[in-house]
Amino acid sequence: MAKSIDVSDLNIYYGDFLAVEGVNIAIPARSVTAFIGPSGCGKSTFLRSLNRMHEVIPGAHVQGKVLIDGEDLYADEMDPVNVRRMVGMVFQRPNPFPTMSIYDNVLAGQKLNSKRMKKSESDAIVERSLRSAGLWAEVKDRLSRPGSGLSGGQQQRLCIARAISVEPEVLLMDEPCSALDPISTSVIEDLIHELKEKYTIVIVTHNMQQAARVSDETAFFNLSGVGKPGKLVESGRTEKIFSNPDEEATEAYIQGRFG
Amino acid sequence: MTTTDPRPQRDRDAEELLSSLRGNTLPLWAPRVVVGIAATVAVLGALSSLGVVRGVLLGWLLTFALPIWSRVVEGPRKATDRLVTLLVYSAFSLALIPLGSIIWTVFSRGLSVMSAEFLTYSMRNVVGEGGGIYHAIMGTLLITGAATVISVPIGLFTAIYIVEYGDGNRVSKGIRFLVDVMTGIPSIVAGLFAYALFVLFFGEGVRMGIGGSVALAVLMIPVVVRSSEEMLKLVPNELREASLALGVPQWRTIAKVVVPTALAGIVTGVTLAIARVIGETAPLLIIAGATDSTNFNLFDGRMATLPVFAYTSIRFPGVPPEFSIDRGWGAALTLLVIVMLLNLVARLVSFFFSPKGER
Numbered sequence: 173m174a175k176s177i178d179v180s181d182l183n184i185y186y187g188d189f190l191a192v193e194g195v196n197i198a199i200p201a202r203s204v205t206a207f208i209g210p211s212g213c214g215k216s217t218f219l220r221s222l223n224r225m226h227e228v229i230p231g232a233h234v235q236g237k238v239l240i241d242g243e244d245l246y247a248d249e250m251d252p253v254n255v256r257r258m259v260g261m262v263f264q265r266p267n268p269f270p271t272m273s274i275y276d277n278v279l280a281g282q283k284l285n286s287k288r289m290k291k292s293e294s295d296a297i298v299e300r301s302l303r304s305a306g307l308w309a310e311v312k313d314r315l316s317r318p319g320s321g322l323s324g325g326q327q328q329r330l331c332i333a334r335a336i337s338v339e340p341e342v343l344l345m346d347e348p349c350s351a352l353d354p355i356s357t358s359v360i361e362d363l364i365h366e367l368k369e370k371y372t373i374v375i376v377t378h379n380m381q382q383a384a385r386v387s388d389e390t391a392f393f394n395l396s397g398v399g400k401p402g403k404l405v406e407s408g409r410t411e412k413i414f415s416n417p418d419e420e421a422t423e424a425y426i427q428g429r430f431g
Numbered sequence: 432m433t434t435t436d437p438r439p440q441r442d443r444d445a446e447e448l449l450s451s452l453r454g455n456t457l458p459l460w461a462p463r464v465v466v467g468i469a470a471t472v473a474v475l476g477a478l479s480s481l482g483v484v485r486g487v488l489l490g491w492l493l494t495f496a497l498p499i500w501s502r503v504v505e506g507p508r509k510a511t512d513r514l515v516t517l518l519v520y521s522a523f524s525l526a527l528i529p530l531g532s533i534i535w536t537v538f539s540r541g542l543s544v545m546s547a548e549f550l551t552y553s554m555r556n557v558v559g560e561g562g563g564i565y566h567a568i569m570g571t572l573l574i575t576g577a578a579t580v581i582s583v584p585i586g587l588f589t590a591i592y593i594v595e596y597g598d599g600n601r602v603s604k605g606i607r608f609l610v611d612v613m614t615g616i617p618s619i620v621a622g623l624f625a626y627a628l629f630v631l632f633f634g635e636g637v638r639m640g641i642g643g644s645v646a647l648a649v650l651m652i653p654v655v656v657r658s659s660e661e662m663l664k665l666v667p668n669e670l671r672e673a674s675l676a677l678g679v680p681q682w683r684t685i686a687k688v689v690v691p692t693a694l695a696g697i698v699t700g701v702t703l704a705i706a707r708v709i710g711e712t713a714p715l716l717i718i719a720g721a722t723d724s725t726n727f728n729l730f731d732g733r734m735a736t737l738p739v740f741a742y743t744s745i746r747f748p749g750v751p752p753e754f755s756i757d758r759g760w761g762a763a764l765t766l767l768v769i770v771m772l773l774n775l776v777a778r779l780v781s782f783f784f785s786p787k788g789e790r
Contacts, residue, residue, distance in 0.1 A: 223676065225672065225675065225676055228671075228672065228675055230598050230599075253678050253679070253680050254678065255678075256675060256676055256677065256678040257677070257678030258678075260676065260677070261672075261676035263669060263672065263673065263676075265669060267667070267669035267670055267672070267673045268673075269670060269673070269674075269688060269692075270670075270692060271688075271691045271692055280673075280674070280677060280679075281677040281678065281679070283687075284674060284677065284679040284683055284684070284687045284688065285678070285679055285680075285683065286683075331673070334673075334677065335676075335677070338677060338678065
């Protein structure tokens, strides 16, 4: 059920400002693709354009094509709401809904859309999602407690459980570990390894070791200068990008002698 | 002779450093003693031939001994701190005087008529002693309730448009400007507006409870819009994005995530808006009128309300006047208690409805 993504000649704008220019990349199904690059180079912007969350910001729009299994996300007849059901997202800061319990947070995708379900059915979804997110053992006795009472790492795994409970085809993760300690980070990295059996995962990270540990493919983004748009410099197998990149800039960034 | 100190250089350096960090301070009891002396002088002055006002003023002037003392001992920075602290406390007590005075006057004069009869009887066929304000309590509750029913949907939806959909475009800026203008509408003008509106439909001399509700709604809407707007703005954008990213349409995101998260603040704002308009007299005097009978029908004829009742009881007391004047104070006390209860409810609501969590 996981799907591959093909992006061709994608330009992303905030109003008149061109933020990311000319991206061409193929993201294979059932794999982890990492986006690396300096701050402000458009990784997150590009990631958000993959499930049309980008256009939530007023004035933001794109040119070009994003194909998911051959279907253009930005075709006129596509409904952004349906796109977002197919392409889930985990944000940088854990953001469980403060008014909901842990149980309701996991089922948020269904509950907010007023989907009617039998109790046994929803119980099964909650248990399966929490088990996939590696959180079941920790919270199974306090499912009715508020989600905001969990620790940061647990909240982030709760957000992952919430994202996968609606069974998306693709899971986008925007620096999911940047607000977490190393132990929670490693739990989530293990989780990513397990999730890629079922989902196509795209992850933005500032942590080079993390990109090397979790990803199969890596894409390096860079700015050509201050006020200029961000660009995809190169992409390919993670081993190749980290050991023998084609571009000078990629090597400089990865080895930490940037600029 | 440079030094006779036998201790090693290192210890002496440390001591020098420490003494440069230390400063002279007034003893901890200094403010208490100064304020205590000032208070004693004020009380003695108030009881003596000086009179209350001059005595209290003398006591207050005495408290300035603290910053002066502090300036001599501690230096200018701490003296300024103590001076400003003193001024803040003075301003606070000054602001408490009218509040205390109102509560004292209303309770002392209104309590005497309070009885079960006063709260459960209307003024129908009552001359002189007896009677009650049941009709006015019901009128106030009905008219204010209807005003709330009118203004909460309008105000809340306006706030939702401004925050969630308008987002700084021209329409939302225009609406916000008009809401600000509305905040400044004098209540008598709102009453005249409601009267003019109802005259269009029912002809000259119309008196209806619902007209009062319309007038109060005109006054309430801007308050509801501004308070709901602030509360909606406080909802973190991350929650909206989290919901949208789950494939939830925007209207469901607003109805099920944004508004519930802000609910406590919105309800508090609405309650305070009610408390603000429940005591309005002028518009109700014009459109709702006054009557001695209980009227439960908002759409038919005059309705009595507490503020109008208090006004007419004291303005036109009849003969003998004292019973009517007492009932006026009783109505004022009832109104004050209702407003206090509303504020209490607002507190409880914001306590019980706010998102729970160990954060």
